[in-house]
Amino acid sequence: MLEKLTIIGGNDKEGNPENVKLFEIDAGMVFAIVGPTGSGKTQLISDIEQFIDDSETISGRSILINNHPASEFNFNKSLRYLIAEVSQNMNFVIDITVENFLLMHTKVREIENQKEIIDEALKITNELAGEPVYFSDNLTKLSGGQSRALMVADAAVISKAPILLIDEIENAGINRLKALEILKKQGKIILVITHDPTLLLMADKRIVMKNGGMNKLHITSTEEKELLKSLVNFEEKISNIRDYIRNGGIIKEKNFDI
Numbered sequence: 001m002l003e004k005l006t007i008i009g010g011n012d013k014e015g016n017p018e019n020v021k022l023f024e025i026d027a028g029m030v031f032a033i034v035g036p037t038g039s040g041k042t043q044l045i046s047d048i049e050q051f052i053d054d055s056e057t058i059s060g061r062s063i064l065i066n067n068h069p070a071s072e073f074n075f076n077k078s079l080r081y082l083i084a085e086v087s088q089n090m091n092f093v094i095d096i097t098v099e100n101f102l103l104m105h106t107k108v109r110e111i112e113n114q115k116e117i118i119d120e121a122l123k124i125t126n127e128l129a130g131e132p133v134y135f136s137d138n139l140t141k142l143s144g145g146q147s148r149a150l151m152v153a154d155a156a157v158i159s160k161a162p163i164l165l166i167d168e169i170e171n172a173g174i175n176r177l178k179a180l181e182i183l184k185k186q187g188k189i190i191l192v193i194t195h196d197p198t199l200l201l202m203a204d205k206r207i208v209m210k211n212g213g214m215n216k217l218h219i220t221s222t223e224e225k226e227l228l229k230s231l232v233n234f235e236e237k238i239s240n241i242r243d244y245i246r247n248g249g250i251i252k253e254k255n256f257d258i
């Protein structure tokens with residue numbers, strides 16, 4: 001059971017020690033990584049993905065799992081199952097139905113109550129996606145938003161991966177707040193890389209990257225959580241206007257209060 005991930009700082013691009021010497025991510029926590037292009041976000045994620053040990057990469061970082069170096073665990077083969085990924089450009093290319101895809105995955109994961117679990121997965125998918133998804137839908141026909149909703153649902157109830165990496169799901173056409181809540185409830189460690197302020201403020205903590213190094217560790221403040229509420233509210237309004245116009249509505253004065 002993965003309860004805690006610890007990242008021990010190494011060096012930045014110039015070889016200077018990182019400002020953040022150590023940080024911990026607990027299960028059930030959402031953690032964001034921010035910083036301009038080239039600041040080292042992908043490097044940090046890849047260090048975490050590889051569970052590097054003893055300065056194996058240029059960053060010189062080490063990762064501990066439940067306070068122990070990853071090398072102490074004898075899970076060479078299963079290591080890759082620790083991390084599941086949901087990313088922006090997620091479209092399926094396999095030509096099977098949603099139902100068969102989910103059934104296939106429950107079989108691979110040796111899940112017993114298959115029917116119950118895939119029902120739950122479809123239910124979550126539909127809580128997150130803008131447009132309804134049916135068991136009989138073909139994967140290749142799903143929109144980007146529907147595909148991501150299905151991946152999040154799959155990660156929540158079928159994939160056993162304790163760490164979930166969410167890469168750039170802005171404008172993803174899914175209910176992101178709900179998605180994060182569902183995943184948190186499953187006790188997953190959630191890493192988010194994004195430039196989207198709403199998603200960033202949904203995180204419990206964020207690491208600010210600079211020049212290849214972990215420059216700052218920030219715990220999302222009460223003020224920021226207040227701002228998050230306004231942002232979510234605002235997004236809801238935009239989404240309502242979008243639906244209204246899509247369905248043939250004509251905007252008149254004071255139709256919508258922004």
Ligand SMILES: Nc1ncnc2c1ncn2[C@@H]1O[C@H](COP(=O)(O)OP(=O)(O)O)[C@@H](O)[C@H]1O
Pocket residue numbers: 011012013014035036037038039040041042043044058059060209211212213
């Ligand atoms: N701590 C580091 N030490 C040395 N090189 C680094 C470090 N972090 C990142 N780099 C290098 O800097 C470049 C940009 O980093 P990258 O992680 O791709 O940035 P980002 O994802 O934020 O755009 C890459 O070539 C990467 O290997």
Ligand SMILES: [Mg+2]
Pocket residue numbers: 041042
């Ligand atoms: Mg990158």
